[in-house]
Amino acid sequence: MSAFVGKYAEELIKNAKYIATPGKGILAADESTGTIGKRLSSINVENIESNRQALRELLFTSPNALSCLSGVILFEETLYQKTSDGKPFVEILEENNVIPGIKVDKGTVEIAGTNGETTTQGFDSLGARCQQYYKAGARFAKWRAVLKIGPNEPSELAIQQNAQGLARYAIICQENGLVPIVEPEVLTDGPHDIKKCAAVTETVLAAVYKALNDHHVLLEGTLLKPNMVTPGSDSPKVAPEVIAQYTVTALRRTVPPAVPGIVFLSGGQSEEEATQNLDAMNKLEVLKPWTLSFSFGRALQQSTLKTWAGKKANVGKAQEAFLSRCKANSEATLGKYSRGSAGGLASESLFVKGYKY
Amino acid sequence: MSCFISKYADELAKNAAYIGTPGKGILAADESTGTIGKRLSSINVENVEDNRRALRELLFTTPGALQYLSGVILFEETLYQKTASGKPFVDVLKEGGVLPGIKVDMGTVELNGTNGETFTQGLDGLAQRCQKYYEAGARFAKWRAVLKISANEPTELAIQENANGLAMYAAICQQCGLVPIVEPEILVDGSHDIKKCAAVTERVLAACYKALNDHHVMLEGTLLKPNMVTPGSDSPKVAPEVIAEYTVRALQRTVPAAVPAIVFLSGGQSEEEATLNLNAMNKLQTKKPWSLSFSFGRALQQSTLKAWAGKEENVKKAQDAFLVRCKANSEATLGTYKGDAKISEGAAESLHVKDYKY
Numbered sequence: 001m002s003a004f005v006g007k008y009a010e011e012l013i014k015n016a017k018y019i020a021t022p023g024k025g026i027l028a029a030d031e032s033t034g035t036i037g038k039r040l041s042s043i044n045v046e047n048i049e050s051n052r053q054a055l056r057e058l059l060f061t062s063p064n065a066l067s068c069l070s071g072v073i074l075f076e077e078t079l080y081q082k083t084s085d086g087k088p089f090v091e092i093l094e095e096n097n098v099i100p101g102i103k104v105d106k107g108t109v110e111i112a113g114t115n116g117e118t119t120t121q122g123f124d125s126l127g128a129r130c131q132q133y134y135k136a137g138a139r140f141a142k143w144r145a146v147l148k149i150g151p152n153e154p155s156e157l158a159i160q161q162n163a164q165g166l167a168r169y170a171i172i173c174q175e176n177g178l179v180p181i182v183e184p185e186v187l188t189d190g191p192h193d194i195k196k197c198a199a200v201t202e203t204v205l206a207a208v209y210k211a212l213n214d215h216h217v218l219l220e221g222t223l224l225k226p227n228m229v230t231p232g233s234d235s236p237k238v239a240p241e242v243i244a245q246y247t248v249t250a251l252r253r254t255v256p257p258a259v260p261g262i263v264f265l266s267g268g269q270s271e272e273e274a275t276q277n278l279d280a281m282n283k284l285e286v287l288k289p290w291t292l293s294f295s296f297g298r299a300l301q302q303s304t305l306k307t308w309a310g311k312k313a314n315v316g317k318a319q320e321a322f323l324s325r326c327k328a329n330s331e332a333t334l335g336k337y338s339r340g341s342a343g344g345l346a347s348e349s350l351f352v353k354g355y356k357y
Numbered sequence: 358m359s360c361f362i363s364k365y366a367d368e369l370a371k372n373a374a375y376i377g378t379p380g381k382g383i384l385a386a387d388e389s390t391g392t393i394g395k396r397l398s399s400i401n402v403e404n405v406e407d408n409r410r411a412l413r414e415l416l417f418t419t420p421g422a423l424q425y426l427s428g429v430i431l432f433e434e435t436l437y438q439k440t441a442s443g444k445p446f447v448d449v450l451k452e453g454g455v456l457p458g459i460k461v462d463m464g465t466v467e468l469n470g471t472n473g474e475t476f477t478q479g480l481d482g483l484a485q486r487c488q489k490y491y492e493a494g495a496r497f498a499k500w501r502a503v504l505k506i507s508a509n510e511p512t513e514l515a516i517q518e519n520a521n522g523l524a525m526y527a528a529i530c531q532q533c534g535l536v537p538i539v540e541p542e543i544l545v546d547g548s549h550d551i552k553k554c555a556a557v558t559e560r561v562l563a564a565c566y567k568a569l570n571d572h573h574v575m576l577e578g579t580l581l582k583p584n585m586v587t588p589g590s591d592s593p594k595v596a597p598e599v600i601a602e603y604t605v606r607a608l609q610r611t612v613p614a615a616v617p618a619i620v621f622l623s624g625g626q627s628e629e630e631a632t633l634n635l636n637a638m639n640k641l642q643t644k645k646p647w648s649l650s651f652s653f654g655r656a657l658q659q660s661t662l663k664a665w666a667g668k669e670e671n672v673k674k675a676q677d678a679f680l681v682r683c684k685a686n687s688e689a690t691l692g693t694y695k696g697d698a699k700i701s702e703g704a705a706e707s708l709h710v711k712d713y714k715y
Contacts, residue, residue, distance in 0.1 A: 002555070002557075002559035002560050002563070002607075002610070003559070003610070198359070199359045200359075202359030202360075202570065203570065206359070206566070206567055206570035206571075207567070209563070209566075210563055210564070210567040213559065213560065213563035213610075213611070214563075219609075219610050249615075250359075252613060252614040252646075253359070253570075253576050254570070254613055255613065255614075256609060256610050256611055256612065257608075257609045257612075257613075257614055257645075257646050258606070258609040258610040258644075287614055287646045288614070288646075289609075289614050289644045289646040
């Protein structure tokens with residue numbers, strides 16, 4: 001084959017397909033220590049290990065929430081953490097048929113000579129690290145590449161660098177038993193319209209899939225985590241149906257049918273926006289050879305975080321808020337979400353200009 | 358959009374989707390004068406314009422055949438020819454619900470420094486030619502790029518040149534209202550196995566779709582005409598189900614869902630082989646967001662040609678043979694072919710010619 005079929009091939013295909021199960025999606029709980037610090041400080045909670053552990057325990061032990069999830073992406077620290085009763089998080093997830101995943105990139109650095117464009121680090125010892133993570137129970141990985149829209153951006157250099165990086169990361173993961181989530185995020189920042197976002201997204205995705213082919217990546221054992229196609233953050237908003245139309249068209253033009261599932265990032269969208277957009281895509285009557293689901297971080301956790309506010313007494317209510325978003329998004333993957341039914345603080349925009357993870 | 362929105366966008370998408378109608382496919386009757394000469398000489402018929410015209414009239418006026426076709430690819434000469442009673446071929450086709458297409462490439466030339474690899478000519482003045490063809494009634498075009506498998510082939514140079522050529526041709530066609538059929542043929546010649554063919558096909562198709570994206574081609578208004586994935590001509594044959602599995606998998610890995618239809622070339626396969634393979638693909642239970650159909654030349658005409666032998670009194674017999682193959686392939690696009698087509702003399706005959714030059 002053009003694709004590398006190693007000893008993990010069947011397992012990769014099986015796991016990728018499972019993560020793409022209709023009705024389920026991914027909780028992105030892989031905020032690095034620095035990033036989770038920002039979340040915690042927004043609710044006046046100290047950024048120490050036990051608080052980070054308490055937050056993730058709250059999420060993973062929410063009654064009935066795990067049935068809406070097929071995977072959870074973890075930061076390295078969390079992969080080895082336990083509940084306060086001493087049960088490893090990985091076990092809780094596995095017992096509830098949720099596949100543990102692991103963020104393996106090491107953040108972005110600027111590409112010299114560009115206007116603030118970046119490439120992603122994390123290749124050193126990546127193979128060895130993946131092996132360690134596999135032993136610890138991880139079965140998929142995530143690597144975030146970032147591109148921005150500007151008068152001269154994204155440049156061909158930035159597109160090529162990030163596409164090559166994603167492809168190299170992907171094949172290393174597959175060599176070591178981890179399904180790679182390929183994430184080429186095109187930031188929403190900017191005054192551009194939805195057509196511009198669509199054009200850039202199509203160009204970027206075409207480059208990514210050419211690179212994946214060049215690097216012999218087995219597409220059946222991968223997932224895609226793209227941005228939705230939307231107007232820029234400084235442009236007027238449009239209806240979910242419009243976002244759905246442009247997004248699905250872009251994906252139909254670039255993502256080969258061999259990819260089992262597409263799990264959208266939420267970017268700066270509010271919880272409710274993200275759910276409505278996903279729902280609209282699944283309601284769209286057009287042929288979609290991959291499932292369309294979620295891999296949300298902020299858009300699953302925002303109201304939960306606010307409700308918790310770091311207090312033990314609030315855990316039950318916070319878990320209800322979390323379950324509510326999980327259910328809403330699960331329904332959205334089936335095109336069955338009723339607008340606004342999940343309520344709460346869900347409409348607050350989560351957009352932060354020039355967002356650094 | 359990443360793609361250039363031509364003023365013909367809606368028409369292109371509509372015509373491309375129509376060509377992919379389940380139950381229909383394309384007759385490739387675009388043999389150049391030189392190539393049709395070889396066919397005619399194989400049945401001892403002189404290669405003069407009237408004989409070329411008579412052959413095509415035989416095909417286009419076969420009672421009941423046009424319902425199984427959504428398109429016919431023509432050579433330039435044929436686009437302007439008429440039936441013996443004076444009716445333009447283009448009108449015969451249109452009335453039969455068949456879109457006329459036109460071969461626009463000008464053959465292959467060798468790439469210097471390679472081991473016999475080629476690229477395809479025909480870009481000069483292509484837009485003007487396409488406009489003329491549109492005025493004459495053509496609604497789709499075809500351009501054949503050729504690659505081969507060998508120890509060191511296809512090279513990256515050959516892949517890039519051919520992918521780029523296909524993309525430029527496709528963009529120009531769309532500006533002029535013609536749906537471009539993108540044909541990156543990987544020759545079957547060689548002793549390689551089916552896995553090698555699959556690997557090369559995937560690599561070539563990935564390069565093609567990257568190039569089409571670079572050139573702002575609107576995929577919804579294109580068709581793909583690839584080779585099936587098979588063992589090399591010097592390797593043992595495999596079952597249609599195996600060919601189906603490798604072929605569809607290669608396409609799943611490379612052809613975006615926006616492409617409405619894939620119309621296979623028959624290469625050197627016999628009429629029956631080509632039909633059985635197409636049928637097996639359509640029976641396969643797996644993700645196929647594009648329809649899978651045919652764009653056959655030899656695999657639709659071989660027994661017809663033999664039955665005709667250039668004689669007026671054989672026309673009916675020849676038309677019967679043609680109808681049989683059209684119907685069989687129509688069923689194959691639906692996965693309902695039972696292999697029971699009345700096998701005329703020649704239907705099982707391999708049509709492989711080593712290092713075939715069109």
